[in-house]
Amino acid sequence: MNFLFQKLDINLQNILGNLNQDVRTLELPHFEEYFADVNIKTINNLLYKKYKIDYFPNNVNLTKISPPGVGVHTDAFNVTINVYLNARNSVTTFYRELSEDSSTIITKKNTKGEFQIKVYDEEKLEVISRIKTKPGEILLFNSSVPHSVAIPPSEPDRLIFRITWDSKYSYQDIYNNFNKISS
Numbered sequence: 386m387n388f389l390f391q392k393l394d395i396n397l398q399n400i401l402g403n404l405n406q407d408v409r410t411l412e413l414p415h416f417e418e419y420f421a422d423v424n425i426k427t428i429n430n431l432l433y434k435k436y437k438i439d440y441f442p443n444n445v446n447l448t449k450i451s452p453p454g455v456g457v458h459t460d461a462f463n464v465t466i467n468v469y470l471n472a473r474n475s476v477t478t479f480y481r482e483l484s485e486d487s488s489t490i491i492t493k494k495n496t497k498g499e500f501q502i503k504v505y506d507e508e509k510l511e512v513i514s515r516i517k518t519k520p521g522e523i524l525l526f527n528s529s530v531p532h533s534v535a536i537p538p539s540e541p542d543r544l545i546f547r548i549t550w551d552s553k554y555s556y557q558d559i560y561n562n563f564n565k566i567s568s
């Protein structure tokens with residue numbers, strides 16, 4: 386298995402028509418989140434139809450990252466479906482921690498309350514994988530592994546529609562749920 390990401394084959398075209406950037410829920414340097422007016426139940430029905438999952442995501446948002454991108458971090462949730470809307474030349478890099486003191490916990494606040502992310506000292510990490518995502522691509526993404534995003538200065542802001550699970554679930558839980566062998 387791939388412990389970092391898995392390509393998913395779901396058609397969200399009809400659902401994503403109404404995305405806009407009217408209501409910002411989080412603003413950090415080069416990183417913003419927006420309220421997405423998308424019904425999570427419709428998405429869960431689609432996921433169940435295709436993958437028969439039992440653990441359902443409970444949140445969606447539109448994420449915008451602007452050049453030059455964001456440094457190494459882990460998100461407030463462990464697992465997300467990333468729908469890359471316009472990412473052409475941006476690169477996501479995954480890292481392995483070389484020492485236990487490589488990260489700092491930071492508390493942030495969005496419209497729903499406080500949450501914690503970790504930021505990492507790049508000198509105490511080793512690159513394990515790099516991916517370039519294409520527009521329209523959909524990945525089940527392990528956001529509990531340290532990762533960074535680099536966007537060339539000539540690129541437009543990178544928009545991702547994100548479908549996230551509560552942090553009580555690990556990537557492994559959700560990956561196994563997507564890949565369980567039906568008997």
Ligand SMILES: [Fe+2]
Pocket residue numbers: 458459460528532
């Ligand atoms: Fe992230």
